[in-house]
Amino acid sequence: MIGPSTRELLPEPLVVGCQGAGSDELLGREWLVANKLGAYASASVLGTNTRRYHGLLVAATRPPASRILALSCLLDQLALPDEAGREAPYDLANFEFEGAFLGSGEAHLVEFRNDLAATFVYRCGVAELIKEIILAEAANAVAVRYRLLSGPAGMLRITPFVALRDVHGLRLARKPHQMTYLHYQNGIRVEDRQATPYAVHLSAAASGRERFCPDPQWWYRFRYRGELARGQEGFEDLYTPGRFELPLAADAPVQLTASLDDPKEVNFDAVVRQKRARLRKIVRALGPDADQTTRRLAVAGDAFVTQRKRPNAHPATTIVAGYHWFADWGRDALIALPGLLLETGQFQAALAMLRMFAESIDQGMVPNFFNEYGTGPRYNSIDASLWFVLAAESYVAASSDQAGWQNHLAGAVEQILRGYHDGTRCGIHADADALLEGGDRRTQLTWMDAKLGEEPVTPRDGKCVEINALWHAALRIAARRADDPHSRQLWQQVAEQVAAAFQPTFWNEQAHCLYDCVRGEQKDPAIRPNQIIAVALPDCPLAAEKQRSVVEVVRRELLTPYGLRTLSPADARYRGWYGRSGESRDRAYHQGTVWPWLMGPFIQAYLKVNGFSDPARAQAGKWLAGWDQHLPLAGVGYVSEIFDGNPPHAPAGCIAQAWSVAELLRAKRMVARGAI
Numbered sequence: 001m002i003g004p005s006t007r008e009l010l011p012e013p014l015v016v017g018c019q020g021a022g023s024d025e026l027l028g029r030e031w032l033v034a035n036k037l038g039a040y041a042s043a044s045v046l047g048t049n050t051r052r053y054h055g056l057l058v059a060a061t062r063p064p065a066s067r068i069l070a071l072s073c074l075l076d077q078l079a080l081p082d083e084a085g086r087e088a089p090y091d092l093a094n095f096e097f098e099g100a101f102l103g104s105g106e107a108h109l110v111e112f113r114n115d116l117a118a119t120f121v122y123r124c125g126v127a128e129l130i131k132e133i134i135l136a137e138a139a140n141a142v143a144v145r146y147r148l149l150s151g152p153a154g155m156l157r158i159t160p161f162v163a164l165r166d167v168h169g170l171r172l173a174r175k176p177h178q179m180t181y182l183h184y185q186n187g188i189r190v191e192d193r194q195a196t197p198y199a200v201h202l203s204a205a206a207s208g209r210e211r212f213c214p215d216p217q218w219w220y221r222f223r224y225r226g227e228l229a230r231g232q233e234g235f236e237d238l239y240t241p242g243r244f245e246l247p248l249a250a251d252a253p254v255q256l257t258a259s260l261d262d263p264k265e266v267n268f269d270a271v272v273r274q275k276r277a278r279l280r281k282i283v284r285a286l287g288p289d290a291d292q293t294t295r296r297l298a299v300a301g302d303a304f305v306t307q308r309k310r311p312n313a314h315p316a317t318t319i320v321a322g323y324h325w326f327a328d329w330g331r332d333a334l335i336a337l338p339g340l341l342l343e344t345g346q347f348q349a350a351l352a353m354l355r356m357f358a359e360s361i362d363q364g365m366v367p368n369f370f371n372e373y374g375t376g377p378r379y380n381s382i383d384a385s386l387w388f389v390l391a392a393e394s395y396v397a398a399s400s401d402q403a404g405w406q407n408h409l410a411g412a413v414e415q416i417l418r419g420y421h422d423g424t425r426c427g428i429h430a431d432a433d434a435l436l437e438g439g440d441r442r443t444q445l446t447w448m449d450a451k452l453g454e455e456p457v458t459p460r461d462g463k464c465v466e467i468n469a470l471w472h473a474a475l476r477i478a479a480r481r482a483d484d485p486h487s488r489q490l491w492q493q494v495a496e497q498v499a500a501a502f503q504p505t506f507w508n509e510q511a512h513c514l515y516d517c518v519r520g521e522q523k524d525p526a527i528r529p530n531q532i533i534a535v536a537l538p539d540c541p542l543a544a545e546k547q548r549s550v551v552e553v554v555r556r557e558l559l560t561p562y563g564l565r566t567l568s569p570a571d572a573r574y575r576g577w578y579g580r581s582g583e584s585r586d587r588a589y590h591q592g593t594v595w596p597w598l599m600g601p602f603i604q605a606y607l608k609v610n611g612f613s614d615p616a617r618a619q620a621g622k623w624l625a626g627w628d629q630h631l632p633l634a635g636v637g638y639v640s641e642i643f644d645g646n647p648p649h650a651p652a653g654c655i656a657q658a659w660s661v662a663e664l665l666r667a668k669r670m671v672a673r674g675a676i
Contacts, residue, residue, distance in 0.1 A: 009283045010276070011295040014114040014632050016045050023106055027096075027225065030054075030635050030655050031118045034303040035135040038064020038320050038327065041142050042655075045112045045636065047105055047120065048094045049073055051226040052170055052236065053324035055163065056133065057200070059140035059260040064306040064320050065327035065372040067167035070200040071142065071258040072222075072238050075103070075159035076131075078124050078248065081152055090124035092131065096223045098235070114637040116275050117145075117268075127151025136266045137274055138307075141259035143266035146248060153249035158256055160202055161219065161238040162190045168325065173218045173237040181216060181241035187263060188212060188241050201263045206246035206254040215242040231581040278302065285345030289672070293628050297665040300638050301340040304658040305349060308356060308370070316356035317349045322641055322654035329369045330357060330384035331447055332659050334391045335597065338398075339662025343669050347399040351408065354392055358412035361385070364419015365428075382428055382438045382445035385416045386470035390537075393477045405481065413478055417491060420471070434497035435505060436471040437463045446530075448566070448590040452583060458566075458590045462519035465506050469534030469541070472498045476539040499541035506531075507546060513553040514542075527557045527568035529598045536601035536608065538676070548609045554602065561626040562643040562651075563660075564598035566590040569645065576646030578653075585652075592645035593652075599624070600663025603670060612674045620671045627664055639664060 018026060026046040034040040038060040044050050049072065057071040075093045082088040093103040105122075113119040117134040128149040135142050146156055163171045164179070178194035187203030204210045220237045227234035246254040257266050279302060283295050290298075307315040308328060319340060321332035333353065341350040360367050360377055366384040367377030392409040396402065420436060423429035426445055428438035439445045439461035442454055446464055450457040475495035482488040506514045508523070514531035517524040532554045534540055535547045542550070557568040567574050567590070575588035603620050610616035627639065634640045635655025642653040670676060 009286075009288070009290075009295065010279055011283070011292050011299060013119070014296070014637050016112040016114075016632060016636060018045070018106070018109045018111050023094075023101075026106070029112075029633060031112065031114060032303065032323055032635055032638065032656055033118050033133060033135055034306075034320075034323065036138050036306055037140065038306040039067070039135060039140050040303075040323055041118065041133055041135055042324060043073070046094050046109065047073075047092070048096055048101075049222065049224060050096070051224055051324065052232075052234070053167055054224075055167075056144065057135075057140065057142040057258045057260070058167055058324075059198075060306075061140075061198070061260070062373070063309045063315065064318060065370070068196070068198050068260065069163045069165055069167045070140075070198070070260050071202070072161045072163040072236075074144065074256070075161070075240075075243075076146075077157045078122075078127070078129060078146075078154055079157065080125060080127055080154040082125075087155075088125065090122070090127075092120075092122055092129070096225065098221050098223050112636070116272050116279070125151065127154070132268070134266075134268060134271050134275075136259075136264065137271060139259065139264050139266075140261075141257060141264040141266050143268050143271070144256045145253055145268050146246075146255070147253040148248050148250045150250065153247065156206075156246045156248045156254060157243050158204065158246070159240050159243040160256070160258070161240050162200055163236070163238055164190065164192050164196055164198060164200060170233060170236045171238060173220065173239075179239045181214075183212060183214065183241075190239070190241055199261055201259050201261065202241075202244075202256070203263060204244040204246055204254065204256045206248070207252050209247045210254070211245045213243050213245060216240065229580060230585070282344040282346070286343070286669075291668075293631065294665065294668045294672070296631055296637060297627075297639070297661050297668070298344050300656070300661050301336075301344065301658070301665060303638075303656065304336065304661070305340060305346070310356075313359075317352040318356060319353065319658050321659070322657040323635075323638075324654065326654065327370065327372055330366045331368065331381055331387055333357075334366070334384060334387035336658040336662035337391045338394045339600070339664075339666035339669075340658065342394055342398040343665055347395070347401065350391075350395050350399070351401065351404050354388070354395060354412075355408050357388055358408060361412055361415050363424045364416045365424055366416070379425055380443070380445065382426065382436075382464075382467055383447065383470060385420065386467070386474050389413050389416060389474035389477055390470065393481075406483075410481065410483070413474070414482075414487065417474065417478055421494065430494070431463070433501040433505070434494050435463050435468050435501050436498075437461075438467075448528075448530075450586045450589040452586055457587055460517045462517055462522075463505065464517045464530065465514050466530040466533040468498065468502060468506070469537055472502065472541050473537045473539045495539075502541040503543065503546070506534075507542075511553065512546075512549045514550055526571055526573075527553060528566060529554060529558050529564040529595070529602070532564070532598065532605050533601045535605040544609070547605070551602075551605050551609050555606070559602065559623070560594050560643070560645075560647075560649055561623075562630065562649045563594045563596040564602055565592055565594050565645045567592045567645075574645065576644060578642065578644050578650075588645075589642075594643040594645055594649055595641075595660075596639055596643070597657070597659040597663040600659075600667050603667040604676060607670060607674075608676070617671050617674060620667070624664065624668055624671065
């Protein structure tokens with residue numbers, strides 16, 4: 001546990017009281033710890049797996065992706081002597097099967113703490129037990145430590161359940177496999193000699209008094225309610241090789257360690273010290289006046305900053321888009337970079353990430369994402385490259401690293417602008433009026449990218465409002481920073497053409513805001529949040545009074561306590577509920593669903609049009625206050641990907657989303673300092 005005297009500026013742990021709370025409430029809250037590879041451990045606060053993505057070791061075999069769910073869960077039980085000297089068992093685990101729960105751990109669980117390690121506090125009769133879970137910082141390994149704080153010595157029995165499958169799949173005993181185990185002196189190796197090349201190594205340490213009792217079994221039909229609620233398959237079979245027996249006393253903690261393939265030692269206290277030192281540095285960069293929520297957001301952001309393993313190159317810093325199922329996406333990572341890395345003073349990591357994306361540019365395009373299974377990057381985003389230019393500019397402005405720009409970023413920016421201006425993939429090019437257009441009715445190139453088969457749910461081909469605002473901003477940045485006079489003159493000229501065409505093309509006089517997308521003579525009047533990005537940018541090609549009008553329309557139509565809706569409720573296409581089936585989710589994803597990351601540009605635009613006045617900062621602070629209540633819910637300590645458009649705005653999607661955390665952190669920092 002982390003004592004108060006050692007925390008320094010770290011935020012206090014978020015504590016979820018479990019006594020008296022209903023099981024449904026505890027099953028609906030989830031915890032997550034991650035490492036620098038993109039591996040993670042996660043489950044519900046009750047300890048029960050409710051998703052196929054839950055597990056104690058979800059290893060990243062091609063960091064930060066190609067994840068293998070190695071160790072699923074533990075059946076752990078503490079046996080203590082009762083008054084008559086007989087053995088009294090106390091369950092720590094809870095499993096859900098069809099129609100029934102197994103284990104009475106809920107009765108003994110006092111609280112969960114979102115600390116440097118995921119921490120569970122149990123009361124077993126007169127004894128108090130702490131269970132802590134942490135991942136090695138740079139290895140696919142997890143450690144589960146048990147400490148008896150009070151009460152008599154007893155025996156801890158731990159039965160591990162192994163999945164050894166792709167994180168997106170499910171293990172079923174009836175499918176072809178050859179699951180087996182080997183018992184070594186230093187542990188157990190479980191492998192499937194038919195279906196996967198990976199293995200999990202399990203070991204337990206209890207001062208040399210540990211014992212392994214072989215008892216290989218299949219357990220059938222673990223129920224994952226979260227998957228069933230999403231309209232997906234939600235039952236799995238798991239394999240166990242047997243159980244570990246470990247004597248446990250107040251002066252002798254015990255630890256179970258699991259690692260992918262080779263045995264790996266995890267020094268629990270050393271990992272905690274390393275993690276604490278890194279988080280202290282991150283929080284210290286915020287300054288002494290940062291409030292508790294701001295510090296919690298900064299700490300949460302650390303889980304997304306990982307390494308990308310590259311063939312024939314050193315690993316590079318990157319940002320995972322979200323847990324449990326995303327890897328690093330270009331757009332998401334570059335939008336998240338200012339909040340996660342620049343606001344927290346991690347300039348070296350920011351430059352390393354920008355260099356990695358710069359080296360991946362092809363035909364002027366930054367990858368939308370890197371294929372999870374190593375088949376190469378995908379270039380199908382119109383805005384990721386433009387966000388790169390803005391992130392590069394933000395980096396130099398925050399770090400004053402002019403050499404970094406000249407040596408590593410300027411050439412990439414030039415590639416992007418040349419490719420976009422002259423024409424590149426997906427029909428992306430500058431039109432005769434210099435506005436950027438791209439795509440067709442079968443493509444989804446912007447962040448509103450949901451599709452059903454070949455049908456784009458939110459068609460946005462042509463000239464999109466935020467794309468052209470980003471294009472204009474990128475041109476202005478290049479014109480200011482270019483050393484070559486010809487490039488400087490060219491980009492200045494193109495920027496002026498874009499500025500001249502922007503307002504006549506996109507201004508909707510009837511609605512007093514901006515059209516969302518223009519295709520020839522067709523102009524989409526849907527009131528969406530994309531227009532707020534245009535106003536938020538420092539180089540906005542829109543008259544000041546019109547910028548204020550856009551902010552007011554967005555506030556009135558789209559603002560909720562948890563972000564901006566993606567479509568006005570007054571629109572006939574609006575969907576206020578995210579839904580259960582895959583189709584209903586895709587149809588709602590950008591048709592009314594609330595996105596927290598949009599609070600960043602909204603707060604920036606609002607403060608900007610109001611001159612960062614004290615009343616405006618106070619109002620913005622009130623809009624951001626609701627996140628104090630959200631952090632202990634859903635993904636404890638994190639910010640969800642999305643929320644329902646209709647009240648009460650239930651969270652959905654990923655339980656921990658990088659740009660949600662990043663843009664809220666950046667917004668709170670803007671309010672605090674009174675400047676962008």
